[in-house]
Amino acid sequence: MLVSSVWVGGGLSARNYVEVFGNPQIWVLFRNSITLAALTTALAGITGIILGVLIIKTDMPVGTLLAAAFSVPLLFPPYILAVGWFEILGRGGMLSRWTNAAIGEMTSGWLFGFPGAVVVLSSAFLPIVLLLTITYLRGVNPTLEEAARLSYGPFAVLRQITIPLIRPGIVLALTLVFLLTMGEYGAPAFLRLNVFPVASFTQSSALYNFDAATAAATPLIGVVLAGLFVEQKALGQRSYSFRWARPQMSQLIPLGHMRVPVVIGAMMLALLFVGVPIAGVLWRGSSAAALSEAIERGASSAVHSVLYATAAATLVTGVGFFLAYLIQRRALIGWRWLDALGLFLFTLPGTIIGIGLISLWNRPSTNWIYATPGLLVFGFMAQYTAIGTRMVAAGMSQLSPSLEEAAEVAGVKWFRRVFGILTPLLRPATVAAWVATFVFCLRDVSLPLLLAPPGQDTLTARTMTLMANGSPELIAALCLLSVTLALGPVTVAGIAWRFARRLA
Amino acid sequence: MTAIQFRNVSKHYRDKLVLSDLSFQIEHGERVSVQGPSGSGKTTMLRLLAGFLVPDGGEVWIGDKKVAAEGKILVAPEHRKLGMVFQDLSLWPHLTVYQNLDFVLKAQSLSAKDRRARIEEALERVRLEDFMSAYPTRLSGGQQQRVAIARALVARPVALLMDEPLSNLDDDLKDELCEHLLNLHAQLGFTLVYVTHSKDEARRIGTRAILLRDGKEVLYEMDHEGKGKSR
Numbered sequence: 001m002l003v004s005s006v007w008v009g010g011g012l013s014a015r016n017y018v019e020v021f022g023n024p025q026i027w028v029l030f031r032n033s034i035t036l037a038a039l040t041t042a043l044a045g046i047t048g049i050i051l052g053v054l055i056i057k058t059d060m061p062v063g064t065l066l067a068a069a070f071s072v073p074l075l076f077p078p079y080i081l082a083v084g085w086f087e088i089l090g091r092g093g094m095l096s097r098w099t100n101a102a103i104g105e106m107t108s109g110w111l112f113g114f115p116g117a118v119v120v121l122s123s124a125f126l127p128i129v130l131l132l133t134i135t136y137l138r139g140v141n142p143t144l145e146e147a148a149r150l151s152y153g154p155f156a157v158l159r160q161i162t163i164p165l166i167r168p169g170i171v172l173a174l175t176l177v178f179l180l181t182m183g184e185y186g187a188p189a190f191l192r193l194n195v196f197p198v199a200s201f202t203q204s205s206a207l208y209n210f211d212a213a214t215a216a217a218t219p220l221i222g223v224v225l226a227g228l229f230v231e232q233k234a235l236g237q238r239s240y241s242f243r244w245a246r247p248q249m250s251q252l253i254p255l256g257h258m259r260v261p262v263v264i265g266a267m268m269l270a271l272l273f274v275g276v277p278i279a280g281v282l283w284r285g286s287s288a289a290a291l292s293e294a295i296e297r298g299a300s301s302a303v304h305s306v307l308y309a310t311a312a313a314t315l316v317t318g319v320g321f322f323l324a325y326l327i328q329r330r331a332l333i334g335w336r337w338l339d340a341l342g343l344f345l346f347t348l349p350g351t352i353i354g355i356g357l358i359s360l361w362n363r364p365s366t367n368w369i370y371a372t373p374g375l376l377v378f379g380f381m382a383q384y385t386a387i388g389t390r391m392v393a394a395g396m397s398q399l400s401p402s403l404e405e406a407a408e409v410a411g412v413k414w415f416r417r418v419f420g421i422l423t424p425l426l427r428p429a430t431v432a433a434w435v436a437t438f439v440f441c442l443r444d445v446s447l448p449l450l451l452a453p454p455g456q457d458t459l460t461a462r463t464m465t466l467m468a469n470g471s472p473e474l475i476a477a478l479c480l481l482s483v484t485l486a487l488g489p490v491t492v493a494g495i496a497w498r499f500a501r502r503l504a
Numbered sequence: 505m506t507a508i509q510f511r512n513v514s515k516h517y518r519d520k521l522v523l524s525d526l527s528f529q530i531e532h533g534e535r536v537s538v539q540g541p542s543g544s545g546k547t548t549m550l551r552l553l554a555g556f557l558v559p560d561g562g563e564v565w566i567g568d569k570k571v572a573a574e575g576k577i578l579v580a581p582e583h584r585k586l587g588m589v590f591q592d593l594s595l596w597p598h599l600t601v602y603q604n605l606d607f608v609l610k611a612q613s614l615s616a617k618d619r620r621a622r623i624e625e626a627l628e629r630v631r632l633e634d635f636m637s638a639y640p641t642r643l644s645g646g647q648q649q650r651v652a653i654a655r656a657l658v659a660r661p662v663a664l665l666m667d668e669p670l671s672n673l674d675d676d677l678k679d680e681l682c683e684h685l686l687n688l689h690a691q692l693g694f695t696l697v698y699v700t701h702s703k704d705e706a707r708r709i710g711t712r713a714i715l716l717r718d719g720k721e722v723l724y725e726m727d728h729e730g731k732g733k734s735r
Contacts, residue, residue: 143594146556149581150588151611151659160607164598251556 016214026199030219033195036117036188037181043122045174048129051266055130056137057158059252060263067134069270071127072278075486077443077460078124079186080479084277085111085120086190087284087476094283117193121181123273128180129173136169137162142251154253175231176347179224183349186445186464196220197446200351204358204450214359217352224347228340278483285476294477301462302485308373308448308458309441312380316437317430319381320388325418327389328396342386350446353382357451376451376458380441387440388433395429396422428497435493442486459485506565507532507663507695508553513562515548515719522548523719525562530663530712535689535696537710539703545719546699547591550667553697554588555581567662582611587656587694588665591672593648595640601627601651602636605658612659626658629688646677653685663695670705682708 008015020026051070055063073081088094089107096104110116140162148157163170185197200217255262285291326332327339345353357379361370369375403425407417423430448461457465463478470478508530515523523545530536540546551557552564555577564572566586571579596604602623609619627633630650640648649669656664670678682705689696698709706713714721 141592141594143590143592144596146554146581147588147590147594147596147655148607149556150554150584150586151608152582153580156611161596165596167598 017218020218026219029194029196029199032193033182033197033220034223036114036121036193036195037178039114039118040121040125040181041174041178043118044126044129044177045170047122047269048126048173049133049170051126051269052130052133052137053158053163054262054266056134057162057253058255058262060255060259060266062263062267066263066266066270067130069274070130072274072487073124074127074131075439075443075490076479076483077186077445078121078184079190079445079460079464080281080482081124081277082116082120082187082190083475083479084280085116087280087472088276089116092472094280112191113193117188117191119273120187120191120277121184123277124184124187125177125180126273128176129170132169132173132176133166136166140165145251149251154251158253171231175227179227179347182220182223182227183347183351183446185349185351185449186460189464190467197349197351200349200355201446201449204351204355214352214355217349217355220349220352224344224349227347228344232340281476281479281483283476284472285474285478285480287473287477290471290473290477291480293474294481297466297474298459298462298478298481301457301459302481304373304452304456305442305448305458305460305485308376308380308452309438312377312384312441313434313438315377315381316385316388317392317434318388320385320390320433320437321392321423321426321430323385323389324392324396325422328393329401339389342389345382346384346386348383350379350383350444351450353379354447354450357382371453373453373456375453376448379447379451380437380444383444383447384437384440387437391433391436392426392429395426395432399425431493431497435490438489439486443482505532506530507534507567508697509563509565510549510552511563511565513549513552513559513564515545515552515557516560517548521719523552523559526716526719526721527562528714528721530695530697532662532695533693535698535709535711537706537713538697538699538716539701539706539713540716541701544716546701546716547667548719549716550588550665550697550699554586554665555579555584585659585662586665587659587661587663589649589652589656589667589669591668593640593652593669595648595651595655597639597641600637600639601632601643604640604651604655608655608659622658626654629657629691630654630684645673646681649673649677649681650684653688657688657692657694660692661694663697666696666698668700671700671702678705685709 006012006014006016051066054060055067086093089104089111090096091101091104091108093104093107095107144165145157145161148161152160183197184195185201188195189198189201196217196219200220285294323338323342327335332338357375358370360366361375363370369378399422403421404417407421412420442458443460444458445460445464448458449464452458452461459478459482463475463482466478467475506529510526510528513523513526514521526545526549538546538549548557552559552572553566555571558575558577559572561574563570563574566579566584569579571577571584596607599607605623605626606619609622614622623636624633627636630653632647632650632654635643635647635651640651643651652669656666670681673681685696686709696709698706700706700709
């Protein structure tokens with residue numbers, strides 16, 4: 001992809017880059033993208049960290065329920081939240097109908113700009129901060145806090161010991177949110193915010209200028225590399241002592257008379273971030289006519305979505321399992337680079353991966369894959385293998401290497417050790433990796449828009465395409481279909497998980 | 505003078521009774537070992553004393569203050585003036601040796617100069633004055649153990665609680681640290697409550713032993729030959 005952007009008319013040329021970077025508009029895009037990412041990271045970061053601390057470290061009631069509610073937006077593409085807010089705050093939205101058109105004008109102006117995009121993307125990416133904060137807080141050895149409790153009150157311990165200890169998780173979460181916002185296409189495109197992925201996508205899809213699209217995407221690659229470098233620098237080589245705490249060992253901070261106001265505040269925020277946009281989509285798209293049209297026009301795409309996501313999740317989990325083994329057991333020279341490459345591809349905007357794959361495979365000799373959904377599955381694998389690898393590696397890190405060594409000493413071959421010992425023990429991590437990858441593939445927008453063959457698009461791609469001329473009712477109903485499609489397997493997996501735990 | 509007192513203390517974890525009607529007292533400056541098999545309630549007893557757990561019944565006293573009673577913490581852990589060495593040491597990994605000790609002293613409204621003097625003195629006592637700027641993870645097991653003891657003692661607590669602090673060390677290091685601990689006790693005269701499952705350690709550290717079995721104190725005194733006298 002990079003080669004083709006500097007290979008113009010049979011020779012090396014910087015023409016594409018000169019054209020792109022000589023255009024003052026590119027710097028406006030850059031400023032817009034950075035501003036959007038910084039504001040989103042700040043809002044999602046502050047809110048997610050505070051919520052994570054309240055849920056895990058205090059006696060605030062219904063914490064698990066709130067964590068689940070705030071995590072719902074992770075299941076579907078951010079543009080659905082944008083559509084939901086549009087149905088509430090847009091010119092013809094609920095608020096405008098209930099009050100007057102002037103208020104609708106005002107709120108619409110607010111939505112189609114930075115404030116709207118920041119709120120939409122913050123609620124979409126808040127689960128990343130929240131879940132990582134929760135995971136890292138649970139991993140803090142409680143005696144580190146207890147040692148400090150002999151000298152300080154609970155809030156001072158939280159500020160001076162607990163938060164610094166989970167800094168690696170916070171840095172990782174903030175970096176991911178920043179980079180994912182930089183690469184987000186769907187929601188900014190819907191809200192007509194001119195940012196890099198939208199410009200890059202327009203160059204490739206509307207103008208068919210792949211070399212210019214690559215050049216336009218280059219700053220994003222630089223930002224991703226810089227973000228990952230900052231993350232690595234911030235984490236360094238520190239190895240803090242984490243362990244899974246038994247619930248009764250962790251002391252909860254009593255909120256006292258603030259308990260009720262805090263939980264009400266958290267519920268209101270959940271309502272604002274998740275409930276209101278979903279209510280907006282439900283309000284507009286839940287009529288029988290709209291749903292019927294959505295099923296008629298989106299059913300085949302929904303089937304494609306599930307098929308591609310299933311294939312990609314299965315491949316990603318399989319490949320991720322073996323990559324996790326290589327990384328966790330340090331069995332490969334350069335395992336750190338392998339891990340970094342996975343994270344790099346995960347945070348790289350889908351538009352760049354898509355353009356890169358098109359540049360690579362769009363040739364007569366490789367048409368056998370280019371013209372099939374195989375290329376899309378390949379794109380999903382490139383983008384999401386890090387999920388499978390990291391999740392399985394996290395499970396693997398909990399297992400003692402001696403479990404495998406005991407079998408090795410007894411003469412059991414590697415293949416049987418992996419499938420007879422590791423695979424059954426890693427079943428929960430493997431299933432979780434599969435479900436997470438499935439959901440991420442299902443919610444992806446950029447890759448299907450660029451890589452799905454004609455007539456074989458996914459539900460997200462179909463919805464984005466129909467946004468240009470479809471009725472608001474149809475779009476909202478298609479969004480509802482997407483939400484149902486994502487919630488279904490996650491709910492089934494959740495129920496199965498609980499059932500399995502009870503049996504155990 | 506009594507430093508620590510348990511009066512009919514009981515503690516459940518869900519349905520399991522861990523401590524049942526436990527009563528004992530420890531005098532100022534005494535060295536007491538708390539011994540017993542795994543699951544006998546030794547650590548629970550120590551955590552009740554530190555204020556990390558609430559007793560379901562009975563009372564816990566430190567000096568002349570009732571610090572916990574019948575399901576309530578009356579004095580928070582930070583106001584009990586205790587030092588503690590945890591089984592896994594729990595040295596804060598993001599702070600240097602100096603900062604680990606300084607963090608404890610900062611809670612006491614001392615001037616920076618006084619804090620520095622106290623830290624230098626504490627680290628000299630444990631022979632770690634050359635490791636002030638090292639991070640705990642860079643130290644050996646024995647050095648980490650000594651930092652944990654220095655951190656627990658730097659604030660001059662009324663009692664030092666130790667929860668199986670030597671369980672992960674080899675025999676030579678255990679001998680050395682036991683000796684070191686006894687020297688520190690002789691110099692500073694703090695009250696020592698030392699939890700262990702090892703009879704040898706209990707005999708060596710404690711002038712008295714409390715033997716716990718199934719959450720009940722079954723043996724109260726132990727002589728230097730390790731023979732006990734039932735209460």
